[in-house]
Amino acid sequence: MLLFSNITREAKFLFKQSYLLSLLSIVFLLSTFAVWSGISESNSQLSTIERLQEKDTIDRKNVLANQTSFGSAAYYSFHLTYSPPSAMAFAAMGQRDIYPWKHRVRMLALEGQIYETDADNPELSFLGRFDFAFLVSVLLPLFVILLLHDLRSAERESGRYDLLITTARKQQRLWLSRASVLCLALVGALLLPFIIGALTTQATLASIGLIVLVVLGHLLFWMFLTLSYTATNRAAKQNSAHIASVLLSIWLVVTILIPVVTDIIIDKLVESPNGGDIVMTQREAVNAAWDLPFSATWNEFLPTHPQWQEKTQMDSLFAWKWYYAFQQVGDQKASALSKTYRNAILKKDAMAGNFSYLSPAMMTQRLMSSIAKTNTIASMEYEQKIRNYHQKLRDFYYPLLFNETEFNYQIMSELPQFSEQIKISKNDKENS
Amino acid sequence: MNSVINQITRHEWRYWHRTKLAFSVILIGTLLTIISVMVNTQSMQHTAHEREHLQQSSEAQFLDQPDRHPHRMVHYGHYVFRTPSPLSIIEPGVDAYTGTAIFLEGHKQNSAMFADQRQASGMTRFSSLTPSFLLQVLAPLFIILIGYASVTREKEAGTLNIIFTQGVNLRHLIIGKYLAIVSCGLMMLLPLIVAGIWATFDGESIFITGSFVIGYVFYILIWSGIVIAVSALSNKNSVSFAVLIAIWIAFCILLPRIGSSTAAALAPSPGKLEADFAVLDELRKLGDGHNAADPAFEQLKKNLFTQYNVDKIEDLPINFRGTVAQYSEKKLTDVLNIFAEKRMQEELAQAKISRLFGWLTPTTAMRSFSMIMAGTSLETHHRFLREAEKLRFDFVQSLNKVHQDSLSYQADANRYKNAETAKMARVDAKNWQVLSSFSFEPDSEITRLSRSFPYIIQLFFWLVAIGFIFRIAIRRIR
Secondary structure, X not given: OHHHHHHHHHHHHHOOOHHHHHHHHHHHHHHHHHHHHHHHHXXXXXXXXXXXXXXXXXXXXXXXXXXXXXXXXXXXXOEEEEOOOOOOHHHOXXXXXXXXXXXXXXXXXXXXXXXXXXXXXXHHHHHXXXXXXXXXXXXXXXXXXXXXXXXXXXXXXXXXXXXXXXXXXOHHHHHHHHHHHHHHHHHHHHHHHHHHHHHHOOOOHHHHHHHHHHHHHHHHHHHHHHHHHHOOHHHHOOOHHHHHHHHHHHHHHHHHHHHHHHHHHHHHHOOOOOHHHHHHHHHHHHHHHHHOOHHHHHHHHHHHOHHHHHHOOOOOOOXXXXXXXXXXXXXXXXXXXXXXXXXXXXXXXXXXXXXXXXXXXXXXXXXXXXXXOOOXXXXXXXXXXXXXXXXXXXXXXXXXHHOOOOOOHHHHOOOOXXXXXXXXXXXXXXXX | OHHHHHHHHHHHHHHHHHOXXXXXXXXXXXXXXXXXXXXXXXXXXXXXXXXXXXXXXXHHHHHOOOOEOHHHHHHHOEEEEOOOOHHHHOOOHHHHHOOOEEEEEOOEEOOOEOXXXXXXXXXXXXXXXXXXXXXXXXXXXXXXXXXXXXXXXXXXXXXXXXXXXXXXXXXXXXXXXXXXXXXXXXXXXXXXXXXXXXXXXXXOOHHHHHHHXXXXXXXHHHHHHHHHHHHHHOOOHHHHHHHHHHHHHHHHHHHHHHXXXXXXXXXXXXXXXXXXXXXXXXXXXXXXXXXXXXXXXXXXXHHHHHHHOOOOHHHOOOOHHHHHHHHHHHHHHHHHHHHHHHHHHHHHHHHHXXXXXXXXXXXXXXXXXXXXXXXXXXXXXXXXXXXXXXXXXXXXXXXXXXXXXXOOHHHHHXXXXXXXXXXXXXXXXXXXXXXXXXXXXXXXXXXXXXXXXXXXXXXXXXXXXXHHHHHHHHHHHO
């Protein structure tokens, strides 16, 4: 009860200060902008996917209408794959602007296609987006510092300090309740637009709760850091600006210096093959096959696909089954490199995860994009889905090609489709 | 009069020397810039060598291919790599976010692959250890830490009036303090100047590096001006500090990103895939270049028949398949280029919206200027795409011409019959020499300068605005 009366008293006192109200309204506006632009980005991604799906279906229908063999059907038809933004993606766009979330593949060697990227405008990615995660991870600490650094020193400088601590029953409680009021107001201004946004995109309550927890955690960290520094004897001798510059340097170190230094360390520690080598290896393997005896292709292909052992005879110098077999061989030859490449990305990401314990800003960013499923891992999962889908295409076409089945449209209607739940319906809020 | 200003400047320096804070800020700022210049120079040179090497080996591999059917080489394709510009040791710009390699092949325009950020740890999405980031974002903060109290200090201690009674002109006082702060900021620029000289030896024109460095000097002048003006307008150290930090957050962190988000929201770009579908729609009307029997080529055939006065494809002195390949590649490329051009214009329009924020924050103005001058802006990436496309079209068409002129229609038609006919359907490997070598050079000085003109105006605008605020500040103190 005492704490409550403390808090109401402090609130009445603090909200009379106009600078506080203007700071809070700025935070509120920033958060509104971040949420609005995030939702607009999410919506535009969703509608892009819908338009693409439609065009993809029309295109494949058109292509298949002109085909006379399964081989050429596979050669000419592209297939759309996509990874829709989660309902929470608006709050943390994460890595979605540099890793692709839409991709078209066909039955040719996958290693030659999968690195194609329909990425966002590089200049905008370079400038960075202003999303809610950025607001929370980078700017929130600065707001806390601006609000709380002169808690004591402002009173000291205006000569009220001694009076205040003699009249307060418990000194600690006074500062704590004052800081709590300020931070509660801050977090309110920050979270209100977010929660409204999350409810309109129908994000799950669990994910909203998790994000709120992350925001509170980050806020509490900076609140206690600021409070404990301002309580030191060292700070007692410093003026407001001096205290703020010390806190600012801490922010600078954990938000900027630690991430850039760890980035260099991670880069040195993790050996990664050059992406160019993967595609070159694949290309050499695929193109050399034309000049090599057929047996060269079959000798590589059959060990992984022994079921077609008896079906390799060819009437002419060209047969689609042989063509796709050497595409497969191209992938097989590049597969070791490609795996190392992907593992290097995952390893770097895991190390960044460990290093982020040193940087609350990075930690917050990573947690939020992991809740929103927009982090590197989510992008790599999408890549794996593309690989799996491509495999399904091969599983579909190989029997038709090797058994030399007569082409007919009936069979083509069983062509595997890439599917991913995209609209989240009202009764099924769980996003897949 | 000058000696008064001089004295004030020197006095300010002595004060900073006494207080450890200012001194250590300058030291840390300069050290960080030196380190970042060294790290960046090393990594950029490594990248440059690696890509040059990849480019050469890619060309050598193409030329080393054995005798083949020319269309096989169209699909064998070629890789081009973008070598970084000399000034990217200071301003890497969009380089880390754009792909660095493109696979060139017939009938397709591929996107650039392997952007560095996709292989990075993700730790550098907010900050990066590049000299440009340090100078554009952190240097203003350091200037604030050094100078926020330069006038308010005197006000709080009551020494301002003493200085006036000694006959010092207020304007001289402000100018003296301003010069002191500017000189601190310029110390952080020293490593940049060294790197600029390095880039000049690396092939960058002295005119460009000169203007580049002058741009950064402007930026220091602007921020030092903001700091002095706020300090002169405030009554207390703490107020001056809080206001300056708020301005720094707004100018260096908030507004540039708000600019980028605004651009994405106002002018959404549909992306390459969507354009690809539109291209496909167009292409269906053009016919398949692999299939010379496609009815779309009927007119072409008739024209050739009248030109050579024959009535059978077999009687044509040229290989009709090669002609069709050339014809359809040309048509297709025209369509592809229309869409590629449209997409680049869309991206540029987005970038220009975000650069308009240079009127709201000097940081964006500086960044646009810096990227364009260094040749690491979106425009340069687009030129890379265009040059790669030109190379692609040239070698594909040259191969198609070889297909038309050096391979008989009969041999071509029978290429899959047996090993003997397959051998007949090949052309000599010396034909692969049609590939011209690729090296990506930075834009010319004039192009870069004229492109950065709007941002030079923005920087001037900020300088003028600062001068204006100075006048207000001087009037207010009186």
